[in-house]
Structure formats: C-alpha cells, structure tokens
Amino acid sequence: MKAALKDGIATFSPQGFLDGNNANAYLSIEDVEAASNLKADIILVSLKRVVFFNRNGLDIFIKLFSKIRKKNSATVGFCDYDQNKYAAIMRFYKDDINFSLFKTLEIAYLFSSSYKNQNKTILVHSDDKSQRSAIAIELHDNGHSPTIAKSLEEYNEKKSAFEYVIDSTFLGQMGQKVxxxxxxxxxxxxxxxxxxxxxxxxxxxxxxxxxxxxxxxxxxxxxxxxxxxxxxxxxxxxxxxxxxxxxxxxxxxxxxxxxxxxxxxxxxxxxxxxxxxxxxxxxxxxxxxxxxxGASSAANIKNKRVLNKQNVTELPKFINAAAVTIEMMTNTKAIKESASVQNLIIYKKEGKIASSIGYYGDIDGMVILVFPSAIAKKACELLIGEDTNDIDMILDTLAELVNIVGGKIKSLLADEEISVNITLPRTYQDIDSLLEVVENRKGVQVELSFNDDKFLFFLTR
Amino acid sequence: MITKEQVNSFIEKIPPEPKVLNETFALLRVGELLKAAKVAENDLALKAYLKNIVNKPIYGFKNEVSDISQIFGILGVSLSQQNVYNYMISLLSPKKWTLFKLNSHLFYELQANLSKKWQIILEHLNIENKEIYAAVSLLPASIIVTEALFNQKIDDVNLLRSTKALDYNTILVRLCGIDLFDICEQIAKKWEMDENIYKIVQAASGVKPSDDEKINMLAKWMHLLLFYELSNPHFIEAGLNDFVDFQVDYISDIYDEFSSLMEIE
The missing domain is CATH 3.30.750.24 (STAS domain)
Structure with missing residues (x-):
C-alpha cells in the first residue's frame, strides 16, 4: 500500500480488518522505504476505514514505526479514530506508548511544517497534565497559539471560540525534526x-x-x-x-x-x-x-539566476508534465499556442490564481502555473469532488495539483537519469503576490489553451 | 484520463450471454438440475471452471468432484446458478492483470470465498431466494471493470493517489459521472440477470443505499463481506483493499452480527 503525502504528512489508509495475519500485507518493507524517502515530518496510519483491529495487527505497524524513526527521525503513529478505538489503543499499550495518536488527520497537520496551517488558535484538553503541556509546547514551536483547558467542563465551554480543538490525542516520542x-x-x-x-x-x-x-x-x-x-x-x-x-x-x-x-x-x-x-x-x-x-518582501533577490541550457533542453518535458496533468484532471486536450523567453507578463490579472513548485538536484528551477479561476476550479473538481467557490479549498487543491505536476516532472526527468527533488508547492490568490516573487526573472513563458480557456506556464530559476 | 466514450465502448464490447449458459440458466430456474448439467457439459471451459471452484478448500469436499451433474447435485439449484454466474463474470476477466496483481487462480479464489460466505450469510438470514444467492457473483465484476478502464493509466492513477487517497470508483464518477457499479448493472442487464441482483450490488457499493429496506440490509452484509475478503493478505497485496472506499458507517448496525457469524475475535 502506498502512502499519500500532503503538507509533510505521509498517510497509509488501510480498510476493513487489521490483525496479525494481514498487517504486513498492508505495510510492506518497500512501502515503508518509499514513505521514508518522501521525507515526511510525520508518518501515520489512518484508522478511519478500519472496522476491526487487534493488538497483534497494531504491533506489526509499531515495529515498522520504530524502523522509520531510526531511519529518518519522523513522528509516527495513528490518526482518524473514534473514542472506542482510542480507548482500545490506550488499553493495549497503557504506559508503553512511544508512538503518537492524532484524533484526526487535520489535527496532525497542526504539528507539521506547512505555511498554511500556522498561526491557529487551538484549545487543548487531556486528562494527563504532562500531555497537555507537551501538546501545547509542540504547537507553540510550530507557530500556533495553544490554550490549555484544565478540565473537560472548561474545554466544552470554550470550544466554540477556537479555530481548532484537540482532545483524545497523545504525543509519544515526537520526531526529532526541527x-x-x-x-x-x-x-x-x-x-x-x-x-x-x-x-x-x-x-x-x-x-x-x-x-x-x-x-x-x-x-x-x-x-x-x-x-x-x-x-x-x-x-x-x-x-x-x-x-x-x-x-x-x-x-x-x-x-x-x-x-x-x-x-x-x-x-x-x-x-x-x-x-x-x-x-x-x-x-x-x-x-x-x-x-x-530581507524580510520586508517575499522576494529580494540581488543575484538573479538565469535560465540555463539544461533547463531549456528539458523544457518540453516540463510543459508536457503540466499539460498532461491538467488534461488528466479536466479530461480535455491542451493546445500549445505560443512560447517565448521573457519576464513573466500577465495582461489580465483579475480572475486568475497561480501556483508554483521548485525542483532541485541535478538541475534546478521553478515552474509557475497561472490559471483562470474557471480552469483551476475545473482542474480541482476531480480532487475536491464538487463544484465549489471556496477559494481556500481551491487554493489548497491547486497545491495538490501542482504537486502532481512536480511528481510528473520528477518521473519524466528520472527516465533520462536526471535526479531532482521537488519542493512543497505554493499558491497565490492574487497575481501581484506571484509577480513580487518572480520580479525581473527571465524565463520561458508558454501559453496553452484548454477548450478555449487560456492557461499560462512559466519556467524560471 | 478516462472519458465517457471509453466507458461506453467498454460496455458495448461486453459479449452477449453464451447460448449454452442461457440454456443452462433456463433449466436451473425450473429446477432441472440433471438436464442443466447435460447442457453445461457442452461447455468445456465452464466444466473446468466449476470443477476448479468446488474443489477449493473453502467448499470442504473430501474427495475430488469432477462430474458436472455431481457438482450441480451437491450444490443444489441456488448455488449451481450462483457458480454459473461466477463463470460468466470470469469470462470478462483479462488474460493478464496489470493494474491489480491478480491471476485467474487468485480471482477464482476471491469468487469462491465470496460465494461461500454469502451462502453462510443468507442461511443465517433465512433467505432462500436463488437470485439473491446469485447477486454476489456480480460483485467481482467491479474489479474487472476497474482493471479494464484503468490499466492503461497506472502511472496517472498512482500519481493522483500519491497526493490524495482517492478510490477508483470516486475517480471514475468525477471524470465520467458514472461509477463502477453502474457498469456492473449494465453488464447484468445485458446478460438479463434478475434486477434484484444488480440492485443489491449497486447498494453494496456503500455510497448508494437503496430505498428498499430488504435490499439495503442485504447490501450492507455484502459490503462488509467484500471488505472482510479484501482484508485477506493475498488481496491486499494484489492492490484490491482500497479499490473502492469502505463505508464503515454504512455497515455499523450489522457489524456485531457479522463478526459473531464470521467468528471474528
């Protein structure tokens, strides 16, 4: 089973029944290796769609967790459980829990490195005083404003005033990540x-x-x-x-x-x-x-780097990765309309959103995708599953989409034995904030059309 | 990635029900087991299939059963019909599986396990309707359809699923507005299966509960049975465990009864 990676958290999602006979099949050594190579901060097994588990099954996962921790110091554990499952795990392991438990995946995201999940107000409750403090310290170190509820009554009373509330969560050995x-x-x-x-x-x-x-x-x-x-x-x-x-x-x-x-x-x-x-x-x-x-602006590059021959040689692959991904997501055909080397020029900024992803390794650079909102929405529908105007949701999903483009670039380059890693994606709700980042940077600008909607691809360094 | 046209083309290519099977079903429906066996003898592939299935350990026969009339005699009308349907569905399976790490042996194993356990469930629920016995045969068709539609798109699907844990059914619905179980219904209609068969299987997707209380109850058992089987290590390793989403809430009211019947501890 492969893990899905988002915002620094790799999640395995087994379904059905989990015991000593089948746990190894859910998570093989190869799966664990692959998850470790994702360099996630946190590696979790979601229990959302597990209807039955026993200690033998969990023990196998916990052994694998220990291997992961040794290899890359990630935080490991389980998420997405109800009160009964939480109580069962606590009963199985009592005072010997060295893994973490996050009630939901959304709660786990609060403990990972991600730009968008920071500065949240969070109410924390745990019967265990040392857990309360540990959770609050971790949250604070990750840029949030945690408040500890000293009793369940206080927790229930104050819940509605906070962006997030955390209970039934346990921090075992947290990762040693900075x-x-x-x-x-x-x-x-x-x-x-x-x-x-x-x-x-x-x-x-x-x-x-x-x-x-x-x-x-x-x-x-x-x-x-x-x-x-x-x-x-x-x-x-x-x-x-x-x-x-x-x-x-x-x-x-x-x-x-x-x-x-x-x-x-x-x-x-x-x-x-x-x-x-x-x-x-x-x-x-x-x-x-x-x-x-240099912290007054998102971009302050004095030493601008020019697009080099290596990047230009691989340009068709980058365009192909972007076009194929958006074709896949929209079920439409992309037509390349024009390409030129220039600074990023966007004539009509209104109604457009953008995202970017960097790659580095044997070659390095940054791919920027500028979408009319309609194409972005269409492209994200496959991931969201519904027509939405919620801009936060669209931007969040756009980040996933550009992550898929990055993954495609990585695999296309790997076919030619060019090894690169991709960075986390970034999204821009308005074009001005994008232009601030790429100000005066030359790159290759390519216009593509999908069913007469224009889409812009820009490759720079 | 996958278009409505490709889905339609797949449905159009489903062959009509073979004549021998048509006659076999007609005779089974009126309880003529011996005559049905005689007709079925003419289809050597069917004969080999039935022999393979009923001699699997799950059926628990001590001695090898090889004669079709003997097989039909032992199974009775409902289970004979169920197994002939299993054979029909297996005709759609690919020679070589690429999306799932399956082979014919493992696929038949899944069919046999589902069939035998479905029989245990129906006996527990005191249901004797032979069409309901046969309903479980259509369920693995959803796996065959997934393989057929997605096998050329493995890289795209893997890339998509590395970002978001989407099941194949959801991907298909979002791309084409039709789901795997709708396609199963098309297969069932083309082969003139009883409508209860595809109604149960549609609801057993877990995302389309039926208004008919009885069908819905049976669908819950079938949904849970599917994931009980797909939690088998062989099927997890084949990549089947998450091909569709398991709807835990949907089956919550029958779970205790199921776990007691299957002796899950």
Whole structure:
C-alpha cells in the first residue's frame, strides 16, 4: 500500500480488518522505504476505514514505526479514530506508548511544517497534565497559539471560540525534526539542547530549500534552549549560511549562549555570514532591521539566476508534465499556442490564481502555473469532488495539483537519469503576490489553451 | 484520463450471454438440475471452471468432484446458478492483470470465498431466494471493470493517489459521472440477470443505499463481506483493499452480527 503525502504528512489508509495475519500485507518493507524517502515530518496510519483491529495487527505497524524513526527521525503513529478505538489503543499499550495518536488527520497537520496551517488558535484538553503541556509546547514551536483547558467542563465551554480543538490525542516520542514556524516573511526554526551531527538529519532541508525558492529571505534560529553545539553542527550551519547567500538570504541566531560552546565557534559562524541577536523581538519588532535583513518582501533577490541550457533542453518535458496533468484532471486536450523567453507578463490579472513548485538536484528551477479561476476550479473538481467557490479549498487543491505536476516532472526527468527533488508547492490568490516573487526573472513563458480557456506556464530559476 | 466514450465502448464490447449458459440458466430456474448439467457439459471451459471452484478448500469436499451433474447435485439449484454466474463474470476477466496483481487462480479464489460466505450469510438470514444467492457473483465484476478502464493509466492513477487517497470508483464518477457499479448493472442487464441482483450490488457499493429496506440490509452484509475478503493478505497485496472506499458507517448496525457469524475475535 502506498502512502499519500500532503503538507509533510505521509498517510497509509488501510480498510476493513487489521490483525496479525494481514498487517504486513498492508505495510510492506518497500512501502515503508518509499514513505521514508518522501521525507515526511510525520508518518501515520489512518484508522478511519478500519472496522476491526487487534493488538497483534497494531504491533506489526509499531515495529515498522520504530524502523522509520531510526531511519529518518519522523513522528509516527495513528490518526482518524473514534473514542472506542482510542480507548482500545490506550488499553493495549497503557504506559508503553512511544508512538503518537492524532484524533484526526487535520489535527496532525497542526504539528507539521506547512505555511498554511500556522498561526491557529487551538484549545487543548487531556486528562494527563504532562500531555497537555507537551501538546501545547509542540504547537507553540510550530507557530500556533495553544490554550490549555484544565478540565473537560472548561474545554466544552470554550470550544466554540477556537479555530481548532484537540482532545483524545497523545504525543509519544515526537520526531526529532526541527520545529518550524512562519512569522511574517521570516521563517523561524526552533533548535534545542545539544546540537551535533544529527542536526543534518533533523533539519528539514526540503522545507528550507522550498522557502528559499518561493522567496523567503530571512531565517531565524530560535536557540534559547540550545545548551551547546559541536563542530559538526558548526559546519552544518556554516554551509547553510553559505548556500543561503546565493539567494541573498540571511540566517540569524537568537538567544544562543556560548558559555558551554567554544567562543571561536561564534566567530566562525559570523565569518559564514550568520548574525546573532539576544532576543527575538530585537528582530521582529524592528522594521528597519527586518527590511535590511530581507524580510520586508517575499522576494529580494540581488543575484538573479538565469535560465540555463539544461533547463531549456528539458523544457518540453516540463510543459508536457503540466499539460498532461491538467488534461488528466479536466479530461480535455491542451493546445500549445505560443512560447517565448521573457519576464513573466500577465495582461489580465483579475480572475486568475497561480501556483508554483521548485525542483532541485541535478538541475534546478521553478515552474509557475497561472490559471483562470474557471480552469483551476475545473482542474480541482476531480480532487475536491464538487463544484465549489471556496477559494481556500481551491487554493489548497491547486497545491495538490501542482504537486502532481512536480511528481510528473520528477518521473519524466528520472527516465533520462536526471535526479531532482521537488519542493512543497505554493499558491497565490492574487497575481501581484506571484509577480513580487518572480520580479525581473527571465524565463520561458508558454501559453496553452484548454477548450478555449487560456492557461499560462512559466519556467524560471 | 478516462472519458465517457471509453466507458461506453467498454460496455458495448461486453459479449452477449453464451447460448449454452442461457440454456443452462433456463433449466436451473425450473429446477432441472440433471438436464442443466447435460447442457453445461457442452461447455468445456465452464466444466473446468466449476470443477476448479468446488474443489477449493473453502467448499470442504473430501474427495475430488469432477462430474458436472455431481457438482450441480451437491450444490443444489441456488448455488449451481450462483457458480454459473461466477463463470460468466470470469469470462470478462483479462488474460493478464496489470493494474491489480491478480491471476485467474487468485480471482477464482476471491469468487469462491465470496460465494461461500454469502451462502453462510443468507442461511443465517433465512433467505432462500436463488437470485439473491446469485447477486454476489456480480460483485467481482467491479474489479474487472476497474482493471479494464484503468490499466492503461497506472502511472496517472498512482500519481493522483500519491497526493490524495482517492478510490477508483470516486475517480471514475468525477471524470465520467458514472461509477463502477453502474457498469456492473449494465453488464447484468445485458446478460438479463434478475434486477434484484444488480440492485443489491449497486447498494453494496456503500455510497448508494437503496430505498428498499430488504435490499439495503442485504447490501450492507455484502459490503462488509467484500471488505472482510479484501482484508485477506493475498488481496491486499494484489492492490484490491482500497479499490473502492469502505463505508464503515454504512455497515455499523450489522457489524456485531457479522463478526459473531464470521467468528471474528
């Protein structure tokens, strides 16, 4: 069984009956390998469509979870269960739960790195005081505003005032991934305790590269809780800063103390371009400084990168991936109308939405798709299942669609032994915010028509 | 990906009911088991199929049964008709499966398991109607239809399903406005099966409950039976477990009775 990946969470969805005889068939070693390679923050088994399970069945999954954790430090566990299933799992494992339980997949998304699922107000309830605190801390580190309900009565009373409510959820061993949140145009990573060679496994480099590709220029490491770091961590941060410089991005450390770390480390990091501040507000409340550090705009690239020969050679594949995917989603035929090398020009901005996805590896670049709302809606109907005008839902689904385009690009390039990874997709509700990101970047602009509706494809770096 | 035209073309290509089977059914319907067996003897493929099915362990015969009249005699009218329908449906199955990791042996195994357990359910529910016995035969047609429509689109489907866990039935409905079970109904009509057969199977999709209380109740049992079978490791490995969505809420009121009947612990 293959996992579906969305917003950093890979989910397996078995159906029917789950016991010791068939659990291995649901999740083979190959499936687990494939899920690990997706580099998800969280890997879950949904129990939504499981009508029966026993401990033997769950035990097999839990053994596989342990392998996944060892390999890529992801958070692992179950989601989508009712109160009876939750009680059964708690009864099976009592005090020996080292996996996590999320009442719904939507709740799990609150714990993953995703731009759109941040800054939510959340009410948390658990009978277990340490769980309440652990959940609240994780949520806070992921950029949310959690409130703890101290009793069930308080929880029921206050529920309606919050965007999300969390109960019947248990955080086992959480992944060691570095927590990430977005504040304005800055990305904030929370790092803790001892930083060593593991930082390269625990830091979500895909998310970071994606953030660079979609225009973020200020990255802040919240290092209040760091005790010390060794030379491997030093090298990691120095390299991160050097590669960020290509995008004219800045990396800052906040609250880092050097009483247990060699002071020479600080000098080395400063030499690599890393800036140090004592308090988060020293940056976030200083508009002048934010502007200087590049966080006043989504795009501030001084070193613009030109489209190279490799990308142009592979251009037909990129266009094909986009056209075939939209043909598949709309059941219509695409006709290529024009292609030219130019800055992105969109004559009529109204009634259009866009999305982008980056790729990097043997070659790198970014594909942008600009849709008239009608085509976007049509293309998303297959995924949504209904005609909707809910713009958030359409944008969310457009991100899934462009993810499929990215997957297709990846597989078409792999046929020619060109290895690339794709970033998380980003969507733009208005064209101006897209233009801000690709301002003055040259690329190949291709116009395609689907049943007389015009659709725009733009490839840039 | 898949168009309405392709679906229509698939339906048009379904062959008419073979003459031998037509005669066999006519005789089975009036309870003429011996005469039906004599006619069925003329179809060697049917003979081989029935022999294969009834000698599977689930039927529990100690000695090999090879003669058609003997097979019909042991099975009785309802189960004989059910198995001849199973054979008819198997005629639609591909020589080589590509979307699902199936082969004829495994597909027949699924048919036999569904049939035998459907018999246990109907006996438990005190139902003797032979058309209702036969209804379960149409159910695996949904798998054959999925294979036929999607086997050329494996990469597209995999890509789509890597982003969103959509079942084949939902994909087909959203693309063409027709679902797998509608196509099963078309097959049943073309082969002049009793309307109760396709009405039960339509409702057994789990997404189209019937207004007829009796049909709906039988459909719940069939839906749950399907997923009980598709939870078998062989069928999970074949990729069948999530080919359609399991509607847990739909079967919630019969689950306890089902689990007790199937001795699920």
């Amino acid at each position: 927590a990430t949140r977005v504040s304005g145009n800055a990305i904030i990573y929370t790092i803790t305790s001892f930083l060593d060679v593991e930082i390269s496994n625990n830091f979500n480099i895909e998310y970071h590269n994606n953030s660079l590709n979609v225009g973020f220029r200020l990255f802040i490491f919240d290092a209040y809780k760091v005790i010390s770091m060794n030379v491997h961590a030093l090298n990691f941060f120095s390299k991160l800063s050097t590669s960020a410089a290509e995008y004219n991005a800045t990396i800052c450390f906040v609250g880092m103390k050097f009483d247990k770390t060699s002071a020479s480390f600080k000098e080395n990091m400063e030499d690599a371009g890393i800036l140090f501040y004592n308090h988060m507000d020293d940056i976030l409340q200083n508009k002048e400084l934010l502007k200087e550090l």
